[in-house]
Amino acid sequence: MFGFKFPRREAEEQGGSIKILHIDPDDIDNPMSGGGPRRNYEIYKRLAHRHEITVLTPTFDGSTRELIRDNVRYIRLGRKIGDHGSSHHITFFFSVLKAIRQYEYDLLVEDFMPPASATLVPLVAKGPIIASVQWFFAEALSKQYKLPFYLGERYGVKLYKNFIVLTQSMKKTIEQRNCKANTIVIPNGVDVGFSCEATMFGDYILYIGRVDTYQKGVDLLLRAYAKISKNKRIPLVLAGHSFQQAEIMELAASLGVEKEISMVGKVGGEKLYQLTQECRFVCVPSREETFGMVITEACAAGKNVVLFDKAPMNEVASQCCVKIKPFDVEQYSFGMLNLLNRTNSELLLDAKTNQLWASQYSWDEIALQQEKYYESIVGTGEAL
Numbered sequence: 413m414f415g416f417k418f419p420r421r422e423a424e425e426q427g428g429s430i431k432i433l434h435i436d437p438d439d440i441d442n443p444m445s446g447g448g449p450r451r452n453y454e455i456y457k458r459l460a461h462r463h464e465i466t467v468l469t470p471t472f473d474g475s476t477r478e479l480i481r482d483n484v485r486y487i488r489l490g491r492k493i494g495d496h497g498s499s500h501h502i503t504f505f506f507s508v509l510k511a512i513r514q515y516e517y518d519l520l521v522e523d524f525m526p527p528a529s530a531t532l533v534p535l536v537a538k539g540p541i542i543a544s545v546q547w548f549f550a551e552a553l554s555k556q557y558k559l560p561f562y563l564g565e566r567y568g569v570k571l572y573k574n575f576i577v578l579t580q581s582m583k584k585t586i587e588q589r590n591c592k593a594n595t596i597v598i599p600n601g602v603d604v605g606f607s608c609e610a611t612m613f614g615d616y617i618l619y620i621g622r623v624d625t626y627q628k629g630v631d632l633l634l635r636a637y638a639k640i641s642k643n644k645r646i647p648l649v650l651a652g653h654s655f656q657q658a659e660i661m662e663l664a665a666s667l668g669v670e671k672e673i674s675m676v677g678k679v680g681g682e683k684l685y686q687l688t689q690e691c692r693f694v695c696v697p698s699r700e701e702t703f704g705m706v707i708t709e710a711c712a713a714g715k716n717v718v719l720f721d722k723a724p725m726n727e728v729a730s731q732c733c734v735k736i737k738p739f740d741v742e743q744y745s746f747g748m749l750n751l752l753n754r755t756n757s758e759l760l761l762d763a764k765t766n767q768l769w770a771s772q773y774s775w776d777e778i779a780l781q782q783e784k785y786y787e788s789i790v791g792t793g794e795a796l
Contacts, residue, residue, distance in 0.1 A: 433517035526549070581724045603775070734747040
């Protein structure tokens with residue numbers, strides 16, 4: 413369609429190397445990054461010995477122009493303009509449109525990105541392209557900022573043919589908006605570091621993720637937490653970066669719980685494993701997610717999760733997790749209190765079920781599934 417030639421087609425048909433160019437609007441080294449780049453890193457470090465992989469990401473404060481990470485090449489595009497916090501991503505978007513005409517690749521993979529999810533990339537792509545749906549919240553941003561970002565999710569998805577989604581509910585959404593979509597469900601995995609030999613239940617409740625009052629629903633969590641009687645409450649730890657720290661603590665103060673809440677910032681690696689393994693249970697009060705990685709990671713550590721009974725979060729939670737009617741603060745509070753009242757022995761019984769549930773989310777298997785899908789798309793030679 414675009415006159416693009418595949419110089420290594422014969423090798424690919426025999427299971428050979430694919431030159432992959434991936435557009436990722438986030439980077440795991442960015443202190444404000446989320447789950448998307450973690451997924452890409454886990455998959456690509458497992459595929460890099462067989463394929464040539466280049467990932468395009470935005471710049472961020474302290475970033476280098478280029479980095480080799482586990483044999484994957486990362487190139488940072490765009491720049492910060494003055495004190496404009498969003499300029500990294502705005503300039504990244506325009507840099508990407510130029511870059512994909514310059515770099516050679518057999519397959520282009522594009523992570524949907526804020527603010528509109530779908531972009532104009534398919535119009536300039538020079539070969540097969542896959543949309544990876546790790547962000548799909550344009551309608552919420554449209555309401556928040558009174559701008560028509562929703563058009564990307566309503567009409568922009570029709571520019572793509574091939575999609576990787578994380579859950580069955582997102583597969584249904586994409587196929588409703590694009591009847592020609594070739595969609596495969598490949599979920600997120602769980603890092604083995606969350607598992608532990610002896611499950612323990614500590615003296616705090618844990619929240620992990622971006623600490624905000626929009627998508628992540630931390631305002632709902634604080635209101636539910638405040639409804640628990642003081643003699644029953646244990647400390648609440650909020651782990652994650654935040655643009656709303658003052659607002660969060662102001663809300664906590666108005667509810668009379670500010671002394672029982674700790675904001676510890678973003679954590680990763682051993683500290684993240686330790687926080688998850690040693691908490692009593694985990695709260696995920698999100699209004700929207702595309703998967704809910706925190707849920708499966710908590711289950712891997714044997715912990716129950718209190719969440720709203722809403723897709724896709726309810727898809728990835730074990731049967732022992734506490735699922736609450738969206739967005740009922742009173743019932744969410746009762747769900748938390750129920751877990752606070754349970755004995756360690758009772759929680760330990762749930763832990764075994766949770767860990768068995770989480771064991772299905774293997775990064776090794778997920779990487780193989782993604783590789784197979786890549787090979788199938790390159791094998792067809794279809795542009796979109």
